[in-house]
Amino acid sequence: MTASSSALSALLKKSTLDDHEQILDACNKTLKSSKSDPEAQHVKLVALLKLDRYEEAVQSAETAGDSLRRTAQLEYAYALYKTGRLKEAVAISSEIQSRGASHLEAQARYRLEDSLATSELYQRLRNAHDESEGYDLHVNQGAIDAQAQWIGVADVRSIRRPGREDLEAFETAYNAACGSIAREEYTQAEMLLKRAKELCRHSEDLTDQQKRDELIPITVQQLYVLLCLGKSAEAEAVASEIIIEDASDLSTRHIAQNNLLVTRGLDNTFLAYKQFHATDKIPSNDKLFSFQSAPLTSNQATLDLRAFKFDGLKSSRHIPGKSDTPSDEFISSCSKAAAVAGNGTGKAAIRKILSLLEKQPKDIGIIVTLVQLYMLNGDSTSAVELMEDFLKRLEQSAVEHEQKTRFNPVLVSLMISLYKHRDQKSHVKKELAKAAAYWRTQPNPPASLLTAAGVSLLESHDEADAKLASEIFARLKEQLPNDKATAAGYVASHAAAGSSQLKSDIDKLTPVEDLVRDVDVGSIEQAGIPQSSNALAIAQLGRSKKRGAPEAGEGKAKRIRKSRLPKDFDENKKPDPERWLPMKDRSYYRPPKGKKRAKRGGDTQGGVVNEDLNVDAKPAAPVASASGGNKKKKGKGRK
Structure with a gap:
């Protein structure tokens, strides 16, 4: 061991857990004289982690070389986790056989929304029977269960409903509320969040500052639930409790700012745009989950469109399949299409977006935007044809990702909605069967x-x-x-x-008996066969248009216009009762005599047929005359 290392060891023996700056200074002095001292490098890495200087810790570990990264794998993985390099942290921590590394891997996978793998890790940790971690593992498992339900990967059979034990601490009550929100059980979530706030405020284990840090996300979540329930007055009261500056992490601040804007409902688009972007940019180590980023990204795109930020949306680089999340990719594509159309909804806007579709024929956002515009213009045929062609291209693709996209529940639901709009029931059945x-x-x-x-x-x-x-x-x-x-x-x-x-x-x-218990069979039989709403509407329309003949002494007779009467009409003269019959069928008809009768005798159309005539006989071919009577006469001067 060198002299510098001996001095460092002596300093470490005298140091306490609170003088990490002094330890860091000693390590830097040692490394000036001996840059490759492994003990000094390791101690410096730990000191930087204790001082929450994670970026410097990563840089120090990567500068030191492979030997330190092998010696201090756990410390290096933790530094990567704290700087947002989650996949690298998972890769390193998964190779370490220790309980601390398993905890680190579980936390990194949780941030990556790998709920199933995280749950398996916590199950292994619980099986190790470490009583000191029992409560922490229970709290973390509650957060994992809520996340799995939010992203839609939870096994329905394993979903645990809130129990009495969840109401004993604010952390468990908060996680149970998040699970209820994921299941859209907002009334239950409201009750659990109230309980979580009460427990947090009266906790004896937290300082005042810690209580403020814990109450901010609980209150923001409570505001979201009240907005979903439509309780505007209560939402405004809860919103007044939120002080955005009290939030220690920027992701919570951004979500709180968004929910406050929704509560206040600013009519001025440009003022709303300014306030939405008032918070600082969220760093990579405080990355939002997909179910959080999707509504925020959508709101940001909406404000950009309403504020006429078309150039920025059109110039945004969007590469299909390369975005952080599929929802962000979809929102970016839709907003770009709307920006190309300049917020238009007519046929001119459709033509502009069609030109964009030619360049990106498999872009879902562009397809959905076009379908919406077609429906707004009453052209359901073009909307259906566009969706059918798009789904057919995906179905014929050999790429597995595109096959999964073809049967995405959202796209299937959209296709079924279009078929139902056109009353194509057989197509609905085929699409669902596929x-x-x-x-x-x-x-x-x-x-x-x-x-x-x-x-x-x-x-x-x-x-x-x-x-x-x-x-x-x-x-x-x-x-x-x-x-x-x-x-x-x-x-x-x-x-x-x-x-x-x-x-x-x-x-x-x-039971059927319970279903029909309140049904009055007698009144149903007395009412007769029910008619559909369309039949009732038609009958009502017919009754409103038809007018009955006026009875004796009621009103005046309907006046007939002169244009409808014959020229020789005499209202004092009684009309002929047989005027509607053909002349030959009238009782006073007498056929003409003499030549006129002979000429008209062969005409039987509309009259009585003479049964002596053989009407079924076929015409005979003319017989050629032997005397040449059918030959044409020769003209004069010809032989």
């Missing part, structure tokens, strides 16, 4: 899409469709064993199996 056939082979299929496909196929009389419906509901039964809609579909699709085999599923359904 989507169901694809998602049955994929993990975590969208339950709502499979349910819709199964219901549609049950309405068909084709045996193949019925078989597919039974397979779909069998898969849904495994995924949602306690769902009543799934149980009903399973019973309906497996009715041929007999009620004895379906008894457990039938017991989950509401």
Whole structure:
């Protein structure tokens, strides 16, 4: 060991946990005389981490070389995690066999929204039976469960509903509220957030500053829930509690600023644009989750369009498949298309976006924008043809990513909505059947899409469709064993199996007696056959247009215009009652005599046919005259 290293070791023995600046100065002095001293490099890296100087820690580890990164793998991985280089942190920490490295890997994967892998890591940590970490692991698992539901990868069977134990601490109550928000159970979330605020305010383990730091995200989340519930007055009261400057992280500040703008509803677009961008740019180490960034990106694009920032949106570099999240990529594409059209909605705007589509034929945002404009202009035919061509191109693609995009629930729902608008029921069934056939082979299929496909196929009389419906509901039964809609579909699709085999599923359904308990059968029979709304409207329209003949002594007779009367009309003369009959059928008709009668005798159209005439006989061919009577006479002077 060199002299400088001995001096550093002596200093470290005398130092306390609070003098990291002094330790860092000693390491720098040692490294000036011996740049490759491994102990000094390692101590410097730890000191920088203790001082929260993470960028310098990463730079120091990378400058020192591979030897330090192998010796201080955990410290280097932690520095990468704190600077937002999450994938590198996962790669390094996953190779380290230690409990601390597992915690670090779980945190990095959580930030990367890899919920399933994170949950497996925490399960392994819980199995190690470290009682000192029991509460922390429980809190972190609650956050993971909420995230999995937000991004749509949670197994429905493993979703845990809030229990009594979640109401004992503000962290667990907050995570349970986030899970309720992900399931759109806002009333329950409101109750849990109120409980979380109360527990946080009365916590004896937190300082006043720590309470302010914890209350900001809880209050911002509460404001979001109240806005979703439409409780404007309560939302304004909660908004008055939020002091944006109290938020320690910029991501929370940005979300709070957005929700406050929504609450206040500024009419001045340019003032709203200014306030939206008032917060500083979010650094990479405080990156938003996808379910947070999507609405913020959408709001930013909307404000840019309303503020006529077309050039900025059109010049934004958007490469399909290279954006941070698919939602951000989609929003960027839609806003760029709208900017190219200059916020227009007419045919001129459609032509401009079509020229953009020629350059990017597989851009979903451009396709959806065009479909919306077509529908706004009443051209549903072009909208359907555009979507069908686009989906066909994706379906024929050999790229796996494009195959998954083809059956994205959002695109399938859009296609079905267009078909329903045009009342193309057979096309709806085919589209749902295609989507169901694809998602049955994929993990975590969208339950709502499979349910819709199964219901549609049950309405068909084709045996193949019925078989597919039974397979779909069998898969849904495994995924949602306690769902009543799934149980009903399973019973309906497996009715041929007999009620004895379906008894457990039938017991989950509401009994028929309970469903018809409040139905008055007598009044229904007395009311007769119900008519559709269209039939009732037509009948009402007919009654409103028709007028009955006036009865005796009621009103005046309808006056007939002179233009409708014959020229020799005499209102004092009684009209001929047989004037509507043909002349030959009138009682006073007498046929003409003599030559006129002979000329008219052969005309039987409209009259009585003479049965002596052979009307079925075919005309005979003329017989050639032997005397040459049919020959033409020769002209004079010719021989």
